Amino acid sequence: MKRPRLLAGVATALVVLIVMLFIYPHQMIAPGALMPAHSELEQNCFACHAPLRGVSSERCMTCREPSEIGIRTANGEFIEKTTKMPAFHAELQEANCTACHTDHAKVLLTDSKLRKFDHLLLKPGIADQCIACHTKPDDGLHRPITAGCNQCHATTGWKPANFAHDRYFKLDRKHNVACVTCHTSNQFKSYTCYGCHEHQRDQLVAEHAEEGIRNITDCVQCHRSSAEDGGEHGGGEREGGETDDD
Numbered sequence: 001m002k003r004p005r006l007l008a009g010v011a012t013a014l015v016v017l018i019v020m021l022f023i024y025p026h027q028m029i030a031p032g033a034l035m036p037a038h039s040e041l042e043q044n045c046f047a048c049h050a051p052l053r054g055v056s057s058e059r060c061m062t063c064r065e066p067s068e069i070g071i072r073t074a075n076g077e078f079i080e081k082t083t084k085m086p087a088f089h090a091e092l093q094e095a096n097c098t099a100c101h102t103d104h105a106k107v108l109l110t111d112s113k114l115r116k117f118d119h120l121l122l123k124p125g126i127a128d129q130c131i132a133c134h135t136k137p138d139d140g141l142h143r144p145i146t147a148g149c150n151q152c153h154a155t156t157g158w159k160p161a162n163f164a165h166d167r168y169f170k171l172d173r174k175h176n177v178a179c180v181t182c183h184t185s186n187q188f189k190s191y192t193c194y195g196c197h198e199h200q201r202d203q204l205v206a207e208h209a210e211e212g213i214r215n216i217t218d219c220v221q222c223h224r225s226s227a228e229d230g231g232e233h234g235g236g237e238r239e240g241g242e243t244d245d246d
Contacts, residue, residue: 032105033104057097061097066090070089071087088122091122094121100121130148131149141179144180145188146185147188169220170225174196174226
């Protein structure tokens with residue numbers, strides 16, 4: 001007895017769905033209202049959708065050329081500089097509009113998360129030119145930096161930054177200074193310890209020679225913090241090829 005009732009219930013539900021599809025076709029199919037810029041196409045699904053194939057980028061580009069996005073509106077008017085978005089669409093490897101965009105508002109039964117831009121969509125060599133699209137942070141840390149953002153940040157997200165300074169040198173005591181003090185010309189792949197008070201090259205060479213250390217070109221081999229007696233690792237070369245171990 002249960003099976004006939006179940007089948008009857010399923011059949012009734014299907015009939016109701018089919019009837020609703022004919023009475024309210026747009027409401028039954030559309031995944032939410034269109035964004036305001038495309039509101040005039042609300043009842044014209046096939047302006048963007050191809051039957052049984054969905055939206056194609058070719059149809060999008062009948063209204064918007066990738067090279068004009070961020071420069072002109074869909075009506076051909078220039079976008080004011082104060083509201084201008086980065087014109088990077090011409091640098092995409094391929095025109096795949098739906099990889100980032102959806103023109104329908106999300107309905108309750110679908111995922112409400114916004115789609116994130118994947119930097120892998122950009123042509124090689126463009127993804128690391130961050131400031132072409134992003135505004136550089138105006139703070140004490142980032143203001144003096146002239147090198148690339150990818151020293152600390154990844155295109156998968158601005159946070160967390162992947163640079164841990166303590167891995168190389170602990171910024172404690174007198175070494176809590178501006179980056180350019182040690183990384184001259186804001187070149188963070190190199191550093192110098194010379195120039196601060198007693199850290200004069202001739203004086204340091206003489207002091208280390210007294211200990212039999214003749215190669216002090218890489219200070220962090222022995223000094224990983226402000227402690228004068230060395231840090232976590234040894235490595236300074238002594239006369240005769242000995243190694244200064246901790």
